[in-house]
Amino acid sequence: MEPVFADFSTTPARLSNAVVGYHRCGVAPSHLALGADGYVKLDFTTDGPEEAAGAVLTVTTLGAGVPMDILLNGKAVAEGLVFPETGGHDAPRDRVLSLPGELLTPGTNLLEIRGPADGEGLLRLTTVTLDPARDSGRARRAMAARASTRSVFAFGTERRPVNSTAWQPASGLLFHIDRGDRAVPAQLSWRGTDGAETAIALRADMSGFHGHYRAADGALGEYRGTLTDRRAYPGGTAGVPPLRFSTEEGQDGDWRPSGELRILLDDGRATPVERVSWTDRRGNAASVTLTAAVVTAEGHAAQGELRDITDTVVDVEASDEFAAGGEVARNLLRRSRSKWLVPDDTAELDFTLQRPAAVASYSLTSANDAPDRDPRDWRLQGSHDGSTWTTLDTRTGERFTRRFETRDFRFANTGAYRRYRLRITDNAGGDEIQLSQVRLLAGAGAAPALAASDFIGYYGPAGESPTGYRGTAVPGPESDPAGIRKEGPREKLLAGDLTDTAQDLDSAARLLGKLAEYLRTP
Structure with a gap:
């Protein structure tokens, strides 16, 4: 049978x-x-x-x-x-x-x-x-x-800040970690390049997890998730290629090949991971720290000049907009004399980029009429996850002297965020706020990516002494046909x-x- x-x-x-x-x-x-x-x-x-x-x-x-x-x-x-x-x-x-x-x-x-x-x-x-x-x-x-073989795990997640009783929806978690032994993780922790840290313990049946986090700004809280999908590798990576390494284990300076390590860890914050530690169901433990080279979207070293990255905005949301008149937030991304209008003297605009970028300058263009609708006081903020925001630039008492005037605002910032928020706290005296354009600018490597080059760490087999563990990045993704589901x-x-x-x-x-x-x- x-x-x-x-x-x-x-x-x-x-x-x-x-x-x-x-x-x-x-x-x-x-x-x-x-x-x-x-x-x-x-x-x-x-x-x-x-x-x-x-x-x-x-x-x-x-x-x-x-x-x-x-x-x-x-x-x-x-x-x-x-x-x-x-x-x-x-x-x-x-x-x-x-x-x-x-x-x-x-x-x-x-x-x-x-x-x-x-x-x-x-x-x-x-x-x-x-x-x-x-x-x-x-x-x-x-x-x-x-x-x-179904070693790609997807979870829906929630966060609960310290001293809060309410769980808040958070970005999904997708991970795949495999040394070639197909051992399922029991505990997992990671640190992003922005300093944010997370640690979780997974249920025995992998149906969920509970853990805690420290955000990039130091805020603490609980973290939990429920399994939403378990997929086969590599078809189930949802277009997020894992990092692949050719590895060695060593002791007393003697290194020997130990196969390939694959790491995929996406917690929705679009921030590269620099350290990952885990314990699997068999009792094996490992921890690796990745070294990385910063490259631009074109693959060149980042330079100091700025360039317009507004075309990488994939979504813009406003606290309100005059949809009936076609004066909506999406108009702000167009190089035209359309505008965005909100019937209030305070407003917010949230911009989501295709990938993280270190915005260091932005420009605002006044609209066609009513100077008393021009923004006067505002803050520009950045966020990795859409819930924790860092203020990057604050302006008060600003004035536009003519219609369709474009003003540039430069500030110091090296943090690559995927989400940016313009929070307008006051205008020039009217009951409404309006703008014609918003442009975002970042360094020449405007959407810098971290390309892992190698790692160093340790590997501890169950019941045995830990050994040195190191790896060199393997270029290129793997692929094979996905299964057919009926x-x-x-x-x-x-x-x-x-x-x-x-x-x-x-x-x-x-x-x-x-x-x-x-x-x-x-």
Whole structure:
């Protein structure tokens, strides 16, 4: 019998030798929730003779106290089965059952897991595995091997500043760290080139994490996340190429090759990472500090002159705008005599760049009429994440002497921010504020990128002494075809990965036939 498993802890679910249908269930990032009269059906195949000795079924849930019924080919195997109360409230719990060989039939079989009929509680199902009695654990091993290829993790995140009771939405977190051993991280910490630091501990099933952070301005807070996707490498990197290094391990000056290290860590702040430390599930620990060369978008060394980078603005948002008259914030990016108008004597404009840049000058152009609408007092601020802002330039009592006058404002700044905010706190006496243009200027390497050249650090195998660890950057990305995913409709057919489910032509044909059967069902 091929290994049979259904892993609901990822989206889409990982399936092997199984087509899964469900009814009255909710698909969560880390489990499948069965409500009142809800059920899951696993349609799988057996080869025949080797199943005479029976099979071993393992069902894993989160939490306890919710009964379930288990049927195989329409016959009850267990009724009102309740998991014991052990571990924490959300701790995974396994229940192992022996299935008599006479209940299995050569060819197609149907396993059903039914939730509570009384409507009390939710049965949170994470995995189901089925093994021949002679080789218990085979499906778990196959599932673990398959999961190791899905080494790109995406999380939705929240932050809670110190002394605050409210969690605030934050940018997503995407990471992939692999030394070639496909070991999943248990703890992870990193520091950006702006000085911001973050450390997290991941749940055993990788469904979420909890940690803390120190922002670039020193602000502290908690950090947590929920798994939103787990993808295969390299197709799942979402266009964010990892850093790749050819590495060596050394002790007492003797260095030996140790394979390739890949690091992808994107926390949404668009700030390069300079240090990464992690401990994996096997107890191995590593820490690396990256050295980097600053290059321009054209690949040349950064110079001192300024250039206009307004064309790299991908979004501009205003606290308000006169949309009915077409006098909107987007007009500020055009080289024309259009304008932006807001019916207030204070206003904010937020500019998001395609990539971080160290803006050191900006210009404002007055609009066509009403001089009393001209800005007079304002602050220019920069931010990496859109929540913590640093004031870069402050102006008070400024005046425009004519219409469509452009004035330049230069200031000292070496920090590369992706977001800039113009906060206008007063105008020239009117009830409205208006501008015709805003231009942003930065150094010749206006959108500087940090190209990692090498790293130095340590690697500590589990139970052994740590060794030196160093690496040299490998140019160029890797690529291979992405998997094809299909999603079925009725009895709600669970979305799974066909490349995981079908292991040979026979099973592929059976799977496609089953999919067609579901699609024909009215």
